[in-house]
Amino acid sequence: MKEHIRFVAARVFLWLKTLTGYVPPETVFKHLHFVGPFTIRFPSSREVTLYSWGDRVENELAWRGWDGHEPLERRCWAAMVESGGDILDIGANTATFALSAKCLAPASRVFAFEPVARIAEKAAQSIAASGLDVTVVQVAVGREGGELPIHDPGGENAYSASLDPGFLNVPKTSYKVPVTSLDEFCRQHHVYPKSIKLDVEGYEGEVIRGATEVLARGECVILCEWLGSPTSHMEARSILRRSGYIGLDVFDLSEIDLSGGQEHENRNIVLIHREKVVVFRKAMMSQAERHGRAALTAS
Numbered sequence: 001m002k003e004h005i006r007f008v009a010a011r012v013f014l015w016l017k018t019l020t021g022y023v024p025p026e027t028v029f030k031h032l033h034f035v036g037p038f039t040i041r042f043p044s045s046r047e048v049t050l051y052s053w054g055d056r057v058e059n060e061l062a063w064r065g066w067d068g069h070e071p072l073e074r075r076c077w078a079a080m081v082e083s084g085g086d087i088l089d090i091g092a093n094t095a096t097f098a099l100s101a102k103c104l105a106p107a108s109r110v111f112a113f114e115p116v117a118r119i120a121e122k123a124a125q126s127i128a129a130s131g132l133d134v135t136v137v138q139v140a141v142g143r144e145g146g147e148l149p150i151h152d153p154g155g156e157n158a159y160s161a162s163l164d165p166g167f168l169n170v171p172k173t174s175y176k177v178p179v180t181s182l183d184e185f186c187r188q189h190h191v192y193p194k195s196i197k198l199d200v201e202g203y204e205g206e207v208i209r210g211a212t213e214v215l216a217r218g219e220c221v222i223l224c225e226w227l228g229s230p231t232s233h234m235e236a237r238s239i240l241r242r243s244g245y246i247g248l249d250v251f252d253l254s255e256i257d258l259s260g261g262q263e264h265e266n267r268n269i270v271l272i273h274r275e276k277v278v279v280f281r282k283a284m285m286s287q288a289e290r291h292g293r294a295a296l297t298a299s
Contacts, residue, residue, distance in 0.1 A: 010034035029063040037129045038062045048103040051126040072250050073268050079287035080221050081105045085194025090141050095123035097197045102132045115140035115177040116161050139178045143210040149174040162201035181210030198224040208236035215243035222271040244273045253281050
């Protein structure tokens with residue numbers, strides 16, 4: 001009965017939102033999870049249809065809009081992908097970033113990497129609902145190709161499944177998944193990424209270690225979690241430094257020290273070639289102004 005009431009209430013409020021623009025307060029909409037398709041509109045007036053399974057990410061996007069979950073990161077992602085080129089969403093979960101990218105850059109090739117089978121199926125379902133051409137790649141990304149155990153806390157969604165066995169101190173099920181490196185995938189499929197979202201739950205250092213060729217080109221901008229220990233990132237930092245890359249704070253685009261681990265609430269950063277920083281900051285400022293957001297205080 002509760003689920004039925006919640007479903008009806010969600011549909012009523014979504015109808016009101018479409019008709020009048022009214023959005024209930026978070027104290028209300030956090031209880032209005034629903035299953036089914038919904039549409040988000042970007043400030044450019046482009047629209048994309050996603051599919052919700054009643055999980056937090058899609059629910060916040062449905063009620064708050066295109067940047068309703070992780071707003072700074074999604075605004076940054078929008079500025080990144082609008083320049084086009086090949087786009088990779090590594091650790092895609094249900095592909096909300098990948099689908100946003102394809103909507104904003106329709107001529108781009110977009111690849112969504114998701115190694116957990118039940119989540120990759122959800123990503124494929126959302127892609128089907130969108131009608132957009134996004135390729136789901138059901139493999140993990142690491143330092144080299146092969147197979148590795150992934151450590152999965154289970155549940156209908158899997159926001160914290162990781163190749164790092166120590167990432168979360170919770171009960172997990174481990175099973176092997178295929179793994180590729182970024183360089184290997186790009187060589188095999190003739191991909192030249194311009195924008196990458198990297199969300200691999202503490203394993204990003206290993207992904208960087210397998211991306212020396214991609215980084216050597218200096219062309220891609222990476223929106224990246226930086227949650228691993230300083231030790232695990234030591235070689236990754238060396239590779240980034242040799243390739244001319246630095247880290248920027250996603251909030252104000254100031255340069256950050258990559259030698260320290262980020263606090264969880266500040267876990268997302270931008271990795272970018274030093275020579276592209278000025279142009280990227282201008283793009284972010286322009287994006288903020290076009291979308292009616294407060295301008296970033298870039299330094």
